[in-house]
Amino acid sequence: xxxxxxxxxxxxxxxxxxxxxxxxxxxxxxxxxxxxxxxxxxxxxxxxxxxxxxxxxxxxxxxxxxxxxxxxxxxxxxxxxxxxxxxxxxxxxxxxxxxxxxxxxxxxxxxxxxxxxxxxxxx
Amino acid sequence: xxxxxxxxxxxxxxxxxxxxxxxxxxxxxxxxxxxxxxxxxxxxxxxxxxxxxxxxxxxxxxxxxxxxxxxxxxxxxxxxxxxxxxxxxxxxxxxxxxxxxxxxxxxxxxxxxxxxxxxxxxxxxxxxxxxxxxxxxxxxxxxxxxxxxxxxxxxxxxxxxxxxxxxxxxxxxxxxxxxxxxxxxxxxxxxxxxxxxxxxxxxxxxxxxxxxxxxxxxxxxxxxxxxxxxxxxxxxxxxxxxxxxxxxxxxxxxxxxxxxxxxxxxxxxxxxxxxxxxxxxxxxxxxxxxxxxxxxxxxxxxxxxxxxxxxxxxxxxxxxxxxxxxxxxxxxxxxxxxxxxxxxxxxxxxxxxxxxxxxxxxxxxxxx
Numbered sequence: 046x047x048x049x050x051x052x053x054x055x056x057x058x059x060x061x062x063x064x065x066x067x068x069x070x071x072x073x074x075x076x077x078x079x080x081x082x083x084x085x086x087x088x089x090x091x092x093x094x095x096x097x098x099x100x101x102x103x104x105x106x107x108x109x110x111x112x113x114x115x116x117x118x119x120x121x122x123x124x125x126x127x128x129x130x131x132x133x134x135x136x137x138x139x140x141x142x143x144x145x146x147x148x149x150x151x152x153x154x155x156x157x158x159x160x161x162x163x164x165x166x167x168x
Numbered sequence: 169x170x171x172x173x174x175x176x177x178x179x180x181x182x183x184x185x186x187x188x189x190x191x192x193x194x195x196x197x198x199x200x201x202x203x204x205x206x207x208x209x210x211x212x213x214x215x216x217x218x219x220x221x222x223x224x225x226x227x228x229x230x231x232x233x234x235x236x237x238x239x240x241x242x243x244x245x246x247x248x249x250x251x252x253x254x255x256x257x258x259x260x261x262x263x264x265x266x267x268x269x270x271x272x273x274x275x276x277x278x279x280x281x282x283x284x285x286x287x288x289x290x291x292x293x294x295x296x297x298x299x300x301x302x303x304x305x306x307x308x309x310x311x312x313x314x315x316x317x318x319x320x321x322x323x324x325x326x327x328x329x330x331x332x333x334x335x336x337x338x339x340x341x342x343x344x345x346x347x348x349x350x351x352x353x354x355x356x357x358x359x360x361x362x363x364x365x366x367x368x369x370x371x372x373x374x375x376x377x378x379x380x381x382x383x384x385x386x387x388x389x390x391x392x393x394x395x396x397x398x399x400x401x402x403x404x405x406x407x408x409x410x411x412x413x414x415x416x417x418x419x420x421x422x423x424x425x426x427x428x429x430x431x432x433x434x435x436x437x438x439x440x441x442x443x444x445x446x447x448x449x450x451x452x453x454x455x456x457x458x459x460x461x462x463x464x465x466x467x468x469x470x471x472x473x474x475x476x477x478x479x480x481x482x483x484x485x486x487x488x489x490x491x492x493x494x495x496x497x498x499x500x501x502x503x504x505x506x507x508x509x510x511x512x513x514x515x516x517x518x519x520x521x522x523x524x525x526x527x528x529x530x531x532x533x534x535x536x
Contacts, residue, residue, distance in 0.1 A: 078210075081463050101463070102208075103394075103487050103489065106464070106466060
């Protein structure tokens with residue numbers, strides 16, 4: 046399973062037909078303490094790049110965008126109950142949604158780990 | 169105070185902030201720490217539990233001297249400055265001709281002068297305004313001094329290690345003191361709702377004092393992020409957000425800063441507007457707002473009544489770490505301002521239920 050990244054610091058990982066989406070560890074460190082997440086209901090369909098969730102730190106609200114188009118099949122209740130889980134485990138247990146992708150080829154447009162690491166160095 | 173590459177000004181503690189791992193951001197023309205590596209929640213809670221050190225050197229420290237600076241200042245502010253005793257301080261504001269607030273600040277009466285601390289974003293305008301309008305007074309901008317705030321229940325124990333006299337100061341008292349080797353003007357005051365001190369020292373001594381304070385086990389450095397969440401929980405207005413040139417002290421619930429003599433005599437900019445509002449009331453009021461649920465409602469959020477009509481706007485909003493819930497302040501039409509009134513907040517197109525509430529959100533713990 047390859048993790049791919051967007052320039053807006055979302056990650057996506059495809060496992061079979063379902064992709065898991067979250068925000069990168071870099072994103073959580075920039076946001077600071079997460080106090081609230083606004084997650085979509087299962088069944089919501091989005092295009093790549095559309096807003097899919099909102100994450101709020103003490104300081105500010107930030108949008109989370111869908112790395113690829115598709116249908117939301119599950120939202121992570123664990124981060125709704127304990128938003129700080131996003132800080133503790135952004136790229137594992139702190140995932141946001143699981144999606145059924147409409148076009149897996151959209152993944153190819155995203156950065157792999159090496160490309161994302163190189164991108165972070167330019168920021 | 170120097171400049172950075174992007175032409176931001178820096179305080180004498182700039183290098184120390186960076187050494188401590190602060191995330192630096194532009195604020196009111198200065199490069200300032202918004203948070204340190206532990207983060208805003210931890211900094212906020214630490215300040216309420218022990219003591220936090222804040223660099224507020226970007227604020228404008230000004231001396232006003234003259235034959236009768238208190239009387240002169242009353243021509244620009246609605247507060248009672250003439251009755252202020254030496255060693256005491258008072259909160260007041262510059263008003264404009266419409267009764268709006270140009271800036272809010274503390275005035276300290278000292279032996280030979282008034283010492284005032286202006287907001288960083290307003291200080292240049294304030295100084296020009298004072299120089300143009302305070303008759304017979306000299307306005308001296310103390311650019312050679314830094315300002316540190318030590319806030320929290322342990323602040324008095326920490327500072328008394330440098331001079332035990334601070335224990336005898338009551339809240340809103342000020343004194344020129346030797347804090348061991350530091351030549352300080354100290355006030356027992358702050359912007360967090362906690363007991364604490366603001367300490368004015370020469371720039372050359374600021375880093376040494378900050379390092380000594382941070383060496384004490386109770387003290388951690390606190391950035392602007394937690395300063396904002398602390399003051400919001402304490403229900404304290406932030407200039408440029410909760411109050412500005414278009415809001416009057418009466419709308420903002422600052423009636424208590426205008427005593428009877430000034431209400432009757434007037435004699436400050438916008439007095440006619442403010443006197444009329446005191447007689448007949450105001451059409452909107454600043455109030456506390458508690459969103460139900462966990463979603464914060466930020467500045468600019470529209471406030472609606474039960475018919476879906478817009479009746480106000482949130483001016484400060486976020487998450488209160490000590491309240492452990494979202495909290496906000498905003499202006500609402502007066503008929504909705506009574507505590508407990510149900511409201512609707514439009515957050516990202518969704519209607520969220522909320523209620524007005526009394527300020528502050530926490531119990532203030534000032535020293536008696």
